[in-house]
Amino acid sequence: MKSEKNSIVVTDVYKTFNVYLDKSNTIKESLLSFLKRNRKEKRVVLNGINLKIKKGEAVALIGTNGSGKSTLLKLMTKIIFPNKGRIETHGKLTSLLELGAGFHPDFSGRENIYFNASIFGLTKKEIDKRIDAIIEFSELGSYIDNPVRTYSSGMYMRLAFSVAINVNAEILLVDEILSVGDQHFQEKCLNKMKELRNEGKTMVFVTHSMGQVKELCDRAIWLREGKIEMDGLPEEVITKYLEATT
Amino acid sequence: MNLFKNLYHYRELLKTSVKKDIRGKYKNSFLGVLWSFLNPLLQIGVYALVFPLIMKSSEANYTVFICCGLIPWTFFSQAINRAAFTMVENGNILKKVFFPREILPISVVTSELVNFVISTIIILGFVLGYGFGLTKYVVFYPLVLLVQYILLIGISFFVSSITVYLRDLQHFIGVVLQLLFYATPICYAASVIPSNFQWIMKYNPMSYIITSFRDIFYYQQSPNLQALAIVGCVGLLLCFVGYFIFSKLQKGFAEQL
Numbered sequence: 001m002k003s004e005k006n007s008i009v010v011t012d013v014y015k016t017f018n019v020y021l022d023k024s025n026t027i028k029e030s031l032l033s034f035l036k037r038n039r040k041e042k043r044v045v046l047n048g049i050n051l052k053i054k055k056g057e058a059v060a061l062i063g064t065n066g067s068g069k070s071t072l073l074k075l076m077t078k079i080i081f082p083n084k085g086r087i088e089t090h091g092k093l094t095s096l097l098e099l100g101a102g103f104h105p106d107f108s109g110r111e112n113i114y115f116n117a118s119i120f121g122l123t124k125k126e127i128d129k130r131i132d133a134i135i136e137f138s139e140l141g142s143y144i145d146n147p148v149r150t151y152s153s154g155m156y157m158r159l160a161f162s163v164a165i166n167v168n169a170e171i172l173l174v175d176e177i178l179s180v181g182d183q184h185f186q187e188k189c190l191n192k193m194k195e196l197r198n199e200g201k202t203m204v205f206v207t208h209s210m211g212q213v214k215e216l217c218d219r220a221i222w223l224r225e226g227k228i229e230m231d232g233l234p235e236e237v238i239t240k241y242l243e244a245t246t
Numbered sequence: 247m248n249l250f251k252n253l254y255h256y257r258e259l260l261k262t263s264v265k266k267d268i269r270g271k272y273k274n275s276f277l278g279v280l281w282s283f284l285n286p287l288l289q290i291g292v293y294a295l296v297f298p299l300i301m302k303s304s305e306a307n308y309t310v311f312i313c314c315g316l317i318p319w320t321f322f323s324q325a326i327n328r329a330a331f332t333m334v335e336n337g338n339i340l341k342k343v344f345f346p347r348e349i350l351p352i353s354v355v356t357s358e359l360v361n362f363v364i365s366t367i368i369i370l371g372f373v374l375g376y377g378f379g380l381t382k383y384v385v386f387y388p389l390v391l392l393v394q395y396i397l398l399i400g401i402s403f404f405v406s407s408i409t410v411y412l413r414d415l416q417h418f419i420g421v422v423l424q425l426l427f428y429a430t431p432i433c434y435a436a437s438v439i440p441s442n443f444q445w446i447m448k449y450n451p452m453s454y455i456i457t458s459f460r461d462i463f464y465y466q467q468s469p470n471l472q473a474l475a476i477v478g479c480v481g482l483l484l485c486f487v488g489y490f491i492f493s494k495l496q497k498g499f500a501e502q503l
Contacts, residue, residue, distance in 0.1 A: 017501065077344045079500045097342045104266050106273040115266055118259035119345050127258070 006090065007171050007202035008076055010051040013085035015071055015226075017043045045071045046082070047226035055091075055170075058203040060213040060234065062241055063223035069206045072223070073097065073173050076204065091170030091202070094120055099160035105149035109140055109159050112148050116163045130166050137192070138162035139185070158185055165192055171202045190215070210238050249489060252346035259345060260353050267357040286317055286365050297433050305435065307464075313372045314460045315432035321362035322398065322452060323423045325355045329402035330409045330419050337503035347496045348489065351402035359395055373463050381466045390458045390469060393478045397451060400484025407495040410502050430456055451477045 019041045045068045053059055061069040074080050075087055077095040102115045113134055117127045135144050138159045148156065174193075193216055197203060207213060213220055213234050220237040222230040230237050253260065272278045293316060294309040305311040329351045333340065336350055366387075373380065409415045430452045431439075439447060447453045454477050458469035 074500070079341065079344050081497045093344075095343060101339045101343045102263075102266075104270050106270055107266070114258070115262045118256070118262045119339070119343050121256055121259070121345065123258045124261075 005055055006052050006088075007055045007057070008051070008053040008090075008204070009086075009088045010049050010072075010076075011086045011088075013046055013049045013072075013075065013082045013087060014044070015046040015068075015075065015080070015082050017045055019043050045226055046075070049085070049226075049228060051221070051228070051231075053202060053204065055202055056197075056200040057219055058197045058205070058217045060205045060207060060217040060220045061223060062207070062210075062213065062220055062237070063229075064245060067223040068226045069223055070097075070175055073175055073204065073206055076173055089171060092121075092168075093171040093173065094164060094167045094169035095173040095175070096161075096164045097173065097175045099157055099164060103148055103156075103160070106147055108146060109138075109144040109148055109151070110135070112159070113163055116160065117167065120164075120167045120169075122167065130168070134162045134166045137166065137188075154182065154185075161189060165189070165196070169201070171204075172196065173204050175206045176208070210242070213238060249348060252348070253352070256346055256349055259349055260356070263349065263353040264357040264360065267353065268360055282361060282364055283368060286320060286368055289320070290316055290368075293433060301434070303434070307376055307378075310372045310376050310378060310464055311435075311460070312433060313369055314464045315430075315456045317362065317365050317369055318394065318456055318459050319427065319430065319432050319452070320365070321358055322394065322455075323427070324361075325358040325398045326401055326405060326419060326423060328354045328358065329398075330405040330416050333406050333410045333499060334413070334416075334503065340503055341500045347499060348403070348492060351406040351492075352399060354406075355395065355398045355402050358398075359391070363391075369459075369463055378464070378466070380463075383462045383466060383468055386458070386462055386469050386471075390455060390462070390474065393458075393474050393481060394455050396478060396485060397455070397481035400481050400486075400488045403485065403488025403492040407492040407499075410499055411495065426450070426452065429453075432456055451480055 049068075049072065061072060063069050071080070073095070074097070075082055076089060077093065077097065078087075078089075079095075100112075100116065102119045103112045104115060107115070110131070113131060114124070114127055117130070117134075122130075138144070138155075138161075140155060140159060143151070143155065144159075148159070151159070190212070193203070197216065203216075205213070205217060217234050220232065220234040221228060222237050222241050230240055272281050275281060277284065290309065290313050293312045297303065297312065298308050303311075332350045332354050333347075340347065370380075405415065405419060409419075429446050429450055431447065436444075436447045436453060436457060454470065454473045458474055461467050461469040
């Protein structure tokens, strides 16, 4: 039980993608593609990642576009699987990668809360218990019973974010989403994140906002071309990272 | 076993997606849920009008006859067609959120099942309206339904996972279903098929299911329980093999979509 204190253990993970230059989607195309087979490229996205994230840590993954941050996050959620290596997670995990997954525009906000929360694996009872908190956090008020298609994009994101944040998972994976809604709501989200962090939740962020990293995280990991370039305190890593990229 | 654990844990997801599917389908149409009745009714109308004209039929009441075959068939073909499409349709969710993928085909088949149960009202309407009445054999209805459901779950595991890798299958399924439509005693009774083609009836599991529904409502006799049991076993086997293949293939879903 030595891994008890670790929320996420990534051991020697490699991930390559096959990039099909001409992915055939019709019968004609696929017949033709038999003639010019193998028009695909292997792209190494993660190249031997070893990582341990302790319970209660708030970790930021930083790096330039295409450095493998989001891929690593997707591997942690088990949406995709590594070619080599292992990823273990301990505890209930929520990914805030896609907000509003499963929303149906013709249903009311209230009904969509059930759709959305059930994707995260909540039962009806659990949702019933949280629904008031979710509605309150979203600040949608009486709009909650209107169909979601009538919402502005800001309202939509607010509702989606409120569901995701209230799922009450032990591990939160967040991909570049703290830019939801207006200034007021963003601050509210940030505060909620801090609150969750102080409650001892494990968090992994992918972000380009260095300000948020400094404010929220106690550890930063810099990914470069599929490898860990640096791992340490946010201040130090960010300074090095900014030096290298500018 | 993992399947049942997942299903139990994510039961709310299964429930909401079935609900979303059924109620969302007609949400913005003028006639709303009425379409679930109107659609099959109109279809029966077309067949009842056309087939007696081109085909000599010895059936006492062709309208009731076709109705008992066509509605279960619609359940079958819709479920397979939609299961084949469900992964592609939900691609952007699959790429972003983790949840047991098998929920998707199962919820498609289940919502079609609910649709079918609702459409059974049409069968009842015709059977009662034409004075056939109902007999005690109606008790077999849930049994036949269950067998068809199991069979469909099994098939849906195959088609939903394989189409992700082979999109062509989607088009192919349409053709196969059309062929199967004529290879199943829907517009005709199995007995009119010449003996050298009877093997088609024998090896087509759907022919037993359609015939069973017809036994219950039209001929008003006990369905062939032994045949149903065999079809049920075939369905279970398909579920096992299908789930095995599904769980192997699902790891690559997010990358393929």
